[in-house]
Amino acid sequence: MRNSFKETIIEPLQEFYKNVLDFLPDLLTSILILALGVLMAAVFKKASARLFRIINLDKLSEKYGISGILKKWGLKDSVSGLLSKIIGGLIMFAFLIISLRTLNVPTIEGFLGDLFLYLPNVFVAVLILFAGYFLSDFLGRTALIASVNAGLKISGSIGKFVKLTVFFLSVTMALEQLGIGKETVLIAFAVIFGGVVLALAIAFGLGGQDAARDYIDKRLKGEEDKDDIQHL
Template sequence: MTAFTRRSDSTRRSMPKPGSWLRDVVYVKSRQGQAGFAGFVRKMGVKKDAAVFLADLGKWFIRLIVLVVAFDALGLPAVSDVLRQLLLWLPNLIVAMVVLILGGLVAEAASSLVRGATAEAGFDNPERLAKLASVAVWAFAVVIAVNQIGVAATLVNTLFMGLVGALALALGLAFGLGGRETAAEIVKKWYEQGKQAAPKIAEAGDRLDAKVKDQAASLKPSPR
């Protein structure tokens, strides 16, 4: 009786407490809201809460395991093979969802960092730059997630490279058009400094030439 009681106590201690899993659920719900994952799920057309959506994924994962075992027991290997392939693909989907959640957190951090840095530096549009940083991080996370799932990975990679190229071209044009006057002033300043320094350089060259000639004359042997 004592051994049974001891085993029951150890089993009870190893089981998760209601408060702990409730705390974990609340934490996940709060973080997925901050990461923007809830909005991403809503844009996908899913009307459920993001935490409920993740819970449903786990539930269907367990159901598929049970169905594979059941169809194997019934002697239907064709159906069980299809379900097994789907079961092997689901972890990729879960990893992709985790990548999107982490991407949302990183996008939020990058947006706050860029907003604070640009506001401190005196930029006129810190909100636009912060939004641009967030979109860039989200695009990178989506590319990684799509590659993990394996759905049209080549097409998405091509589109992402095109987006990066267009962004670089837009930044180059913005700098070229917006900083044209500043660049002209810098070049003009360099030109004026060069004009002022040219006579001094020529004078120093003449002095050096005369000094070399004097040294050469002093080293020339005198006639006997």
């Protein structure tokens, strides 16, 4: 009876106690690293904010229109504020990872391993989204200006259509990079894009037969209402 009590109750408790004692130094180290991380993040955030102020980053961002883009996205921070927050966040994140690894818990280590393997995908996806945003803005604007200069009444819609299409394409690529619904997203994009083009073709073909004929006649036969003004 006595032996049985020792085996079932005392020994597991002793084992647990031993494990806790073994784990405590790791936990304390981990907490210390985390605290150091909080401190370092705050210091780097402040120092980088000061550095950005010295090099007049906000003025430069204003000049090159980056501040305008942030405002458009609804971000109230200045560029220097945002960048210093990102730097602080990255340092905090690095220390958090180190502190978690210090715990030496197999489950956490496995999770961190998976996370590290996946992180490059997230990084590339974010890059694709950024590039997609800027490219969509650029191409949308190019299409808008070109169609205004061609005198097309639907210039605004053309610009928006080009912008949204390019951005949607970049979102599709980013999701594919993250491995989320690979085929579904691609098929959805193809169906929507193809559908829009088909709808436009049918609409123009059926609804605008006369307009299309007039336009082609004028273009091909040179019957446009041209001014005699020589610009150069």
